[in-house]
Amino acid sequence: MSTRVEIHQLDAVVVGGGGSGLAAAVYLARQPNIRTGVISKLYPTRSHTGTAQGGVGAALGNCDPEGDSWEWHMFDTVKGSDYLADQDAVEVLCKEAIDLIYELEHMGLPFSRTPEGRIAQRRFGGHTVNFGEKPSRRACYAADRTGHMILQTLYQQCIKHSVEFYDEYQVIDLLVEGNRCQGVVAIEIDTGVLHVFHAKAVLFATGGWGRMFEITSNAVTLTGDAAALVWRRGLPLEDMEFFQIHPTGIYKLGILITEGVRGEGGVLRNSEGERFMERYAPTMKDLASRDVISRAIYLEIKEGRGIGGKGCVNLDATHLGREVIEEKLPDIADFCRTYIGVDPAVDPMPVQPTAHYAMGGLPTDVDGCLLADAEGTLVDGVYSSGECACVSVHGANRLGTNSLLDLIVFGRRAGLHMGAYAAAADYVPLPDDPAGRAIEQLERIRKGKGDRAAILRDEMQAVMTEHVSVFREEPGLSEAVAKVQELRERFRDVKIDDTSERFNLDILEAFELGCLLDCAYSTATAAQNRTESRGAHYREDYPKRNDEQWLKHTFQHLRNGDKVEFSYKPVTITRYQPKERVY
Amino acid sequence: MRVRFDIKRYDPEKDEAPYFQTYEVELEETDRVLDGLNEIRWRQDGTLTFRRSCEHGICGSDAMRINGRNRLACKTLIRDVGKRIRVEPILGFPVFRDLVVDQERFFENYRSVLPFLINDDPPPPRERLQSPDDRERFDDTTKCILCAACTTSCPSAWGDDSFVGPAAVVQAHRFIFDSRDQGATERLARLTARSGVWACRTVYNCTMACPRDIQVTKAIAEVKRAAILGSP
Amino acid sequence: MPERTSFREGLRYRGGTSMWAWMFHRITGLGVLLFLCIHILETFTVSFGPDFYDHTMELYNTVFFRVAEIGLLFAVIYHAINGTRITIQDFWPSLWRYERALVWTSIVILILVFVPLAVWGLLPVFRGEL
Numbered sequence: 024m025s026t027r028v029e030i031h032q033l034d035a036v037v038v039g040g041g042g043s044g045l046a047a048a049v050y051l052a053r054q055p056n057i058r059t060g061v062i063s064k065l066y067p068t069r070s071h072t073g074t075a076q077g078g079v080g081a082a083l084g085n086c087d088p089e090g091d092s093w094e095w096h097m098f099d100t101v102k103g104s105d106y107l108a109d110q111d112a113v114e115v116l117c118k119e120a121i122d123l124i125y126e127l128e129h130m131g132l133p134f135s136r137t138p139e140g141r142i143a144q145r146r147f148g149g150h151t152v153n154f155g156e157k158p159s160r161r162a163c164y165a166a167d168r169t170g171h172m173i174l175q176t177l178y179q180q181c182i183k184h185s186v187e188f189y190d191e192y193q194v195i196d197l198l199v200e201g202n203r204c205q206g207v208v209a210i211e212i213d214t215g216v217l218h219v220f221h222a223k224a225v226l227f228a229t230g231g232w233g234r235m236f237e238i239t240s241n242a243v244t245l246t247g248d249a250a251a252l253v254w255r256r257g258l259p260l261e262d263m264e265f266f267q268i269h270p271t272g273i274y275k276l277g278i279l280i281t282e283g284v285r286g287e288g289g290v291l292r293n294s295e296g297e298r299f300m301e302r303y304a305p306t307m308k309d310l311a312s313r314d315v316i317s318r319a320i321y322l323e324i325k326e327g328r329g330i331g332g333k334g335c336v337n338l339d340a341t342h343l344g345r346e347v348i349e350e351k352l353p354d355i356a357d358f359c360r361t362y363i364g365v366d367p368a369v370d371p372m373p374v375q376p377t378a379h380y381a382m383g384g385l386p387t388d389v390d391g392c393l394l395a396d397a398e399g400t401l402v403d404g405v406y407s408s409g410e411c412a413c414v415s416v417h418g419a420n421r422l423g424t425n426s427l428l429d430l431i432v433f434g435r436r437a438g439l440h441m442g443a444y445a446a447a448a449d450y451v452p453l454p455d456d457p458a459g460r461a462i463e464q465l466e467r468i469r470k471g472k473g474d475r476a477a478i479l480r481d482e483m484q485a486v487m488t489e490h491v492s493v494f495r496e497e498p499g500l501s502e503a504v505a506k507v508q509e510l511r512e513r514f515r516d517v518k519i520d521d522t523s524e525r526f527n528l529d530i531l532e533a534f535e536l537g538c539l540l541d542c543a544y545s546t547a548t549a550a551q552n553r554t555e556s557r558g559a560h561y562r563e564d565y566p567k568r569n570d571e572q573w574l575k576h577t578f579q580h581l582r583n584g585d586k587v588e589f590s591y592k593p594v595t596i597t598r599y600q601p602k603e604r605v606y
Numbered sequence: 607m608r609v610r611f612d613i614k615r616y617d618p619e620k621d622e623a624p625y626f627q628t629y630e631v632e633l634e635e636t637d638r639v640l641d642g643l644n645e646i647r648w649r650q651d652g653t654l655t656f657r658r659s660c661e662h663g664i665c666g667s668d669a670m671r672i673n674g675r676n677r678l679a680c681k682t683l684i685r686d687v688g689k690r691i692r693v694e695p696i697l698g699f700p701v702f703r704d705l706v707v708d709q710e711r712f713f714e715n716y717r718s719v720l721p722f723l724i725n726d727d728p729p730p731p732r733e734r735l736q737s738p739d740d741r742e743r744f745d746d747t748t749k750c751i752l753c754a755a756c757t758t759s760c761p762s763a764w765g766d767d768s769f770v771g772p773a774a775v776v777q778a779h780r781f782i783f784d785s786r787d788q789g790a791t792e793r794l795a796r797l798t799a800r801s802g803v804w805a806c807r808t809v810y811n812c813t814m815a816c817p818r819d820i821q822v823t824k825a826i827a828e829v830k831r832a833a834i835l836g837s838p
Numbered sequence: 839m840p841e842r843t844s845f846r847e848g849l850r851y852r853g854g855t856s857m858w859a860w861m862f863h864r865i866t867g868l869g870v871l872l873f874l875c876i877h878i879l880e881t882f883t884v885s886f887g888p889d890f891y892d893h894t895m896e897l898y899n900t901v902f903f904r905v906a907e908i909g910l911l912f913a914v915i916y917h918a919i920n921g922t923r924i925t926i927q928d929f930w931p932s933l934w935r936y937e938r939a940l941v942w943t944s945i946v947i948l949i950l951v952f953v954p955l956a957v958w959g960l961l962p963v964f965r966g967e968l
Contacts, residue, residue: 066709068752069657069665128733131723131786133741133748140735165748171664172748179722213702242660278662357819358662361681362636477648520652523619526703529652674852697843697851759851761860764843807863808924810856810937827931 028217028458033187034445035059036207036222037438038194038249040067042075042170042427043409044228045177046434047391047441052184054442060220061186062209064193064244064531067178071230071242072430075170076354077283078145078162079431080424081120085137086144086160089152093117096150096161098599100425103149103312104382104418105558105568106601107262107576107594112389112414114597116425119432124163127431132176134165135351145351146286149312149422149606158286158310162424167281167354173427192218193531195461197225197252197405202395203451204404208461212531215524219457223448224441226406227253227385228434232542233266236378236492237484240272240279244535249411251538253385254545258395258402259578261413261592262383263542264549264560267421268493270316272377274335278358280374282423284367285309287351289340291320292371293328299336304606311606314420314559317376321493330373337371344368376493381542382421382559383549384413386578386592391437397578397592404448406441408433415576418594419558468533473516476533483510483536483543491547496563500551507544508585514540541581548587549577570601609633609684611642613654614694615704624701626692633684639672639691640679656705663817666753669696670705676755676815696758712754715770719778719796724789740785747780747825749818756812756822768801772812772822775803779825782838790838798833806830855941863920866913873910901968908956915952919944 035051037044040063051059061067084091096117101108128134128142135143147162165172181188191212198205198219206222232247233239254260270291271280285291290309293299303319304311320336323329330337340348345368348356352367359365359372385407386394393405409430416429486506490499514537521529555569556562575591582588609631616624631645640658647654656679657667663681670679671694673687684691699707725734750773757763757771778797782790797803803826812822832838851857884891897903923944927933933940962968 065659065665065667066713066752069659069667071660071665073751074660074662074664125729125731125733129725129729131725131781131784133744133780133784134733136736136738136741138738140737142733166745168664168749171751175748182717183722213708242665244659276662354664361663361683362638364636475648475652521655523617523653523703525617525619526655526706528647528655671851674850697847759853761848761851761853761857764848807860808856808927809853809860811851811853813934813937814854821934823937824931824934827928827934830928831931 026462028219030219030221030457031060032221032450033058033060034222035224035226035441036220037061037226037228038207039063039070039228039230039409040065040188040190041070041228041230041409042072042173042177042430043434044226045174045181046431047226047228047408047438048186049177049180049184050435050438051442052181052186054446057442057445059186060189061181062189062192062194062207062220064191064212066190067181067188068174070174071245072174072427073171074240074242074279075173075427076167076279076281077147077286078164078169078424079124079173079427080147080150080161080422081124081163081428082117082161083121083124083142083144083163085141087152091152091159091161093121095152095154095159096120098154099150100416100422101418101599102155102604103420103422105420105604106570106574106599107415107418107557109415109595110597110599111595112416115389116416116428116432120428123431123435127173127176130176130180132165132172134163145283146310147423148282148285148310148316149307150424151307155306158307162283162286164283166350167283167352170427173431189218193534194248194252195464195534197256198454198457199256199258199402199405200451200454202400202402204402205451205453206457208458210461210465213526215527217458217461219453221450221453223445223450224404224406226391226408226437226441227411228407228409229411231381231410232539233378233381235483235487235539235543235546237488238272238275238277238375239378240269240277241378246535246539247381247411247542248535248538249407250384250545251541253393254541254581257580258393259386259397259580260383260545261386261578262415262549262576263545263579264553264577265382265419265558266378266546267313267380267382267559268317268376269313269379270320270376271338271374273358273362274333274373274375276362277377278362279377279379280338280355280358280372281352282313284338284340284352284355287340287347288343289338291316292337292339293323294330294332295328299323299328307606312420312422314561315606317493318561320376335373335375338374339371340367341369341371378492380421380426381410382413382415382417382419384411387412387414389414389436390440391433392440397576397590404444404451406437408437419560464534465530467515468517468519468530469522471517471519473513473518476517476519476536479510479514479517480536480539483507483540487543487547491550494561494563495550497551500547503547504544504551507540507547511540511544511585545579545587549579552589553577574601607633607635607689609642610690611646612690612692613704615654616701617653617703635683635685637684638680639682639684639687639693640668642684642691643679643693655703664751666751669753669755669758670694671696676759678753678755678817681817696754698758698764709754712757712771712773715774716752716777718770719774719793720789721777721781723781723784723787724792725786726788734786736785743785744780744783746820747776749820750776750780751818753817755815755817759811759815761809761811762805762807766805769805770797770801772806772826775806775826775829776820776822779829782829782832790832794829794833797829803830803833855938859920859941863917866917869910869913870917899968901963904960904963904968908959911955911959912952916948919948
């Protein structure tokens with residue numbers, strides 16, 4: 024292990040080069056005299072934002088005769104969240120969406136266009152006209168590569184503004200003392216050298232942790248690094264029990280098939296050819312919210328109506344015609360042809376629910392400032408945005424198109440706030456041995472003699488998929504908690520093969536597994552703790568939503584390495600009182 | 607079925623020169639080459655090093671030479687390449703380790719063509735209008751994921767370090783042919799310099815290598831034409 | 839690790855039809871250049887006097903040189919036709935669709951032009967006149 028440590032001093036450090044990190048970086052770069060660095064474990068254009076397909080929601084009203092309003096968008100988002108979202112934050116999200124989409128267009132984002140030359144919009148699950156009347160066209164799209172275009176456009180802006188990048192640096196530790204930010208420690212993957220970034224402000228925008236499940240749409244690099252780092256530093260995580268399982272992933276592979284397919288008119292069918300969503304959601308049918316559809320698919324499969332008796336149903340887009348598919352869904356067509364040899368213009372696509380999105384994460388206020396507890400104490404200089412953050416605008420279930428929106432709205436707000444904060448704040452002195460804890464963690468992995476990381480990972484994914492996925496109940500949850508805790512203990516002695524300094528992927532994958540295990544532990548314990556069903560969290564033993572007891576956010580602190588301490592934060596309700604959620 | 611991988615290995619800390627190492631893995635014919643590499647990394651030899659992330663052809667991390675041709679390991683199925691698979695790093699860049707190359711120069715070339723919208727007019731309160739036809743004009747080149755498969759398949763780029771390479775031209779094309787952009791003159795000036803489009807010999811390796819099916823050679827030819835005519 | 843791609847590595851790359859056309863273009867180009875050098879040298883021999891020059895010229899009337907001349911003919915025609923093809927493709931980018939067809943068309947034209955000329959040029963060899 025290299026003990027060479029380099030120290031940098033930067034006003035602001037952005038950890039993560041995806042949509043949210045880059046959005047923050049762009050707005051930081053536009054402020055004078057704020058020296059910013061973006062640390063990313065991948066080249067930024069490799070980030071997972073690039074795989075988002077269908078669209079980004081904003082009430083532009085370009086395509087519906089009724090127009091659109093941010094209030095409708097807000098209502099849909101709150102309803103989609105099963106009333107767990109904080110409504111002040113949702114209001115910010117839906118209001119700022121409109122101007123931000125125009126701003127992205129001005130930055131050069133190549134949206135698809137209407138015949139009049141305006142930004143084209145399509146239907147998406149859970150988005151409605153006039154508080155639930157009928158599906159609304161609200162998702163602004165660029166064919167089926169909206170996320171790719173957002174990521175590219177933001178990266179282009181970063182180049183334009185000469186943002187400083189530290190590409191292929193993996194963050195290992197957060198330095199924080201007395202709720203004040205000191206910086207982060209990262210390893211330069213190419214050389215193995217450790218770097219301490221002494222910073223006034225740090226933003227975590229590292230994405231989700233879908234890799235704790237077997238079937239997932241998430242990249243192998245989505246391992247919840249930020250969530251684990253702050254949790255280990257005694258800071259809380261919020262609403263970790265809510266993990267979205269997207270209804271349509273390619274069977275066995277989990278590669279996402281965008282909801283845009285159903286937005287364009289595609290329908291789900293069971294082995295009898297029945298459009299079964301008509302039974303589960305009479306108004307919105309195939310465009311009901313994701314949690315509802317995923318559960319419906321599982322039930323169909325459970326009752327023996329999976330295609331060919333297997334664990335999948337069909338997503339039928341054959342009636343849309345080749346032209347629509349090639350023009351509006353070209354990438355989907357390409358994935359299906361490449362990976363399963365199905366041409367969606369001719370045959371239906373076999374799909375199964377796939378782990379997709381973490382609604383919970385690092386608790387923040389609407390400016391991205393990290394909360395130290397459920398009472399709302401702030402951690403000065405530590406920020407978070409994007410999937411790893413929990414503002415909370417998605418509550419118990421996120422609507423499609425709202426994640427890309429979340430990235431840019433709160434990335435931008437965090438960037439602006441950080442800039443102002445860094446301009447006024449002083450550096451908090453570094454501790455004596457700033458890289459000590461990082462070195463210790465990596466050293467332990469190097470010396471381990473137990474199981475390989477892959478073995479532990481397989482066991483974690485199996486137990487999480489079996490007990491902490493779409494349907495949850497006791498005693499399965501207790502079993503999952505015990506199993507994950509056992510895996511966390513075995514992880515202390517995890518074994519690797521690679522002893523090199525340069526580009527040591529082995530040690531990094533092991534480190535990432537450690538992060539995933541902490542996320543899994545947090546998710547499983549939170550799921551066990553919440554004895555009701557809400558949004559994506561469905562307890563078979565508590566199938567009803569229980570607003571009296573559970574209309575509140577879960578906060579979890581990790582004490583002494585394995586004890587989870589719960590506290591709760593009330594939900595902010597401004598415009599829409601909770602009512603029964605029907606689609 | 608049993609699949610044999612011959613993988614070019616190189617660790618600068620230990621090896622004087624690159625060498626081939628053979629592994630055997632049990633795979634389905636519908637598995638990806640990347641599944642094979644992961645299987646080796648996770649269960650046989652943790653020292654095997656390569657880049658990967660999204661695993662379905664969007665992030666552009668895992669461009670490599672598979673049976674002599676540039677492809678994404680995650681977009682190549684075993685049935686496409688057979689039971690004996692030779693995997694080598696892409697050509698033309700220094701090798702960090704095994705299949706991982708230093709892409710700094712690739713991104714430098716990318717940055718050199720000013721890859722961002724240039725338009726100094728004050729923006730309207732809503733979106734700038736663009737007809738579907740104008741949008742279609744540059745649709746193909748918006749698909750680029752910067753995986754470097756094209757640039758490292760190009761004989762001109764192998765032989766000439768200064769050539770910006772197909773990927774950078776594709777990125778320039780995406781803006782030159784965007785009706786909202788005003789930077790065409792500046793970009794074309796850069797691309798008609800010695801390191802620019804004229805180094806292209808219309809070999810079509812780039813088009814064959816592109817995992818996103820971008821008509822790279824066509825895009826380069828369109829930029830050449832724009833350079834001669836003085837505008838898109 | 840060298841970053842420059844070695845000639846051997848480049849040859850091992852499995853490119854398409856156009857890559858082979860391009861490599862042949864290079865080879866024939868070098869061939870023509872080589873002839874040009876020989877030609878300049880041979881013209882230069884005039885300065886050693888007419889007898890020496892005549893002797894040099896007689897060398898051309900051997901079977902070996904006649905066959906070599908046919909090779910030169912091939913190189914010139916290939917280089918010209920292939921060069922024209924590339925120029926056309928560069929001017930009309932939409933021809934990308936016919937990339938391989940164009941390569942094969944240029945090869946057909948090459949054969950049509952080259953074979954009769956080669957036969958005519960080799961007639962003296964067949965007749966044993968050289």
